[in-house]
Amino acid sequence: MKLLTLNFLTCAIKTCKTSPASFPLHPRDAELEIIESEINLPFLRNILPRLMWEEIRVIASELGLPSLPTTPPTREDLVEGASQAQATEQAEGEAVAEVEEVPSQTAKDLHRILLETGIKEGKLVCGNCAHEYKVMEGVANFLLPGHLV
Amino acid sequence: MSSISYWIVSTAHFRILCWLRHSNMLPTPSTSHVCFDRVYEPAEDSFLLLDTLSSASESGFLKDRFxxxxxxxxxxxxxxxxxxxxLAFTAANAKSIFGRQDVLTLGTDINSFACKAASQTVRTALNDNVNPASTFLDVVNGDLASSIRPHSIDVFIFNPPYVPAELPNFTHHDRYSVLPPGKDATSFEQDSYLLELSYAGGEDGMVVTNRMLNQIPELLDVGRGVAYVLLCAQNKPELVKEQIREWGVGWEAETVGSSGKQAGWEKLQIVRIWRNLK
Structure with a gap:
């Protein structure tokens, strides 16, 4: 399961939803896998406002991934030489936008973390109730035993 | 033309007609890898969802909203x-339906076999796609939307177990949800149980749907969230829509797609649920 998915998941136990500690779920004993995919720069740029950056940083650090910057990247950070291109545009008054944009290292790193890195096996733990959800063959199981429903 | 070659040509023609009818000329995703002994096979209800989401009126509504x-x-x-x-159809045709490609798709199912099969269906549909792809997240195994972060969903789609039939007995779910130890195939009892989950809806076929409807206000994005829920005639759709409109100020529910007209009754229909706060 992709790490970006964790941006939209919480503990399945009803009473946990109101507690801020139920998000994000914390990976534990995780075996990671990398499934490469084509980078989609417009998507990455647009998704930035939806990312719960602090929580993604926490997840990345818990998984032992290279640490993410404290502040989220800006749209400009994702394009190689974006500031330069803007300057050219101003100087010549021509549309430089038609030139194909090259993803920056920041964009590649973000793509790798959010969409290419997945939890193959392991657990996701609620920070509020400590319930553990198993991940098996890349599928997280949020079904609760009868007494917790 | 010999009769056999005529048969081949007309069969192919029929297939193409079905293929076009089912999706307003947008291709229907391939599910040829799915084992339908234990996962619900696409049927009239599934195709009604495809047709409705890609209809001129609904894609117009969605393009405007998103x-x-x-x-x-x-x-x-x-x-x-x-x-x-x-989900695969929505992912592969995001540009036609929403007018934008940067759409995220996420699924859930109570049947773990369906989770794996559906992920494969979406990945295949996106790989076959000639257009730049939307972004598929995952299919998680769970009860309805219980694990989804509140107010994070913009478009919600539900083809519920809507048949008025006794709910399956969940006691053995954990055992039935995986391959039997040491075996590489599911048992007949297991398959029957897994398929029952996909269609049996209890009294009026509404027990599961009502549980889901109750979660919708908390699930949808406050500003732009919209839900599509399939109902059958036995579900008393007019009553269901009335109840949704009573959720509070601005909640609306309208039938936006239907099929199988019988004596003036729509056998199946798609209800759009949204909040108009303007």
Whole structure:
């Protein structure tokens, strides 16, 4: 399961939803896998406002991934030489936008973390109730035993 | 033309007609890898969802609601994905349906076999796609939308177990949800149980749907969230819509697609649920 998915998941136990500690779920004993995919720069740029950056940083650090910057990247950070291109545009008054944009290292790193890195096996733990959800063959199981429903 | 070659040509022609009819000329995703002994096979209800989401009126509504100025990429959640045909269709045709490619898709199913099959269906549909792809997240195994972060869903899709039939006995779910130890195939009892989950809806076929409807206000994005729920005639759709309109100020419910007209009754229909706060 992709790490970006964790941006939209919480503990399945009803009473946990109101507690801020139920998000994000914390990976534990995780075996990671990398499934490469084509980078989609417009998507990455647009998704930035939806990312719960602090929580993604926490997840990345818990998984032992290279640490993410404290502040989220800006749209400009994702394009190689974006500031330069803007300057050219101003100087010549021509549309430089038609030139194909090259993803920056920041964009590649973000793509790798959010969409290419997945939890193959392991657990996701609620920070509020400590319930553990198993991940098996890349599928997280949020079904609760009868007494917790 | 010999009769056999005529038969081949007309069969192919019929297939093409079905293929076009089912999706307003947008291709129906392939589910040929799915084992339909234990995962719900795409049927009239699934195709009604495809037709409705890609109809001129609904895609017009969705394009208007999710235009580039409306904000960040919309997140589409389908609960009970089964084979994944509806989620895959939405993912592969995001540009036609929403007018934008930066759409996220996420699914859930109570049947773990369906989770794996549906992920494969979406990945295949996106790989076959000639257009730049939308972004598929995952299909998680769970009860309805219980694990989804509140107010994070922009487009919700649900083809529920709507048949008025006794709910299956959940006691053995954990055992039935995986391959029997040491075996590489599911048992007949297991398959029957897994298929029952996909269609049996209890009294009026509404027990599961009512549980899901109750979660919708908490699930949808407050500003732009919209839900599509399939109902059959026995579900008393007029009553269901009335109850939704009583959720509070601005809640609306309208039938936006239907099929199988019988004596003036729509056998199946798609109800759009949204909040008009303007």
């Amino acid at each position: 235009n580039a100025e409306s904000g960040a990429p919309p997140l589409v959640l389908e609960v009970g994905v089964g084979s994944g045909v509806v």
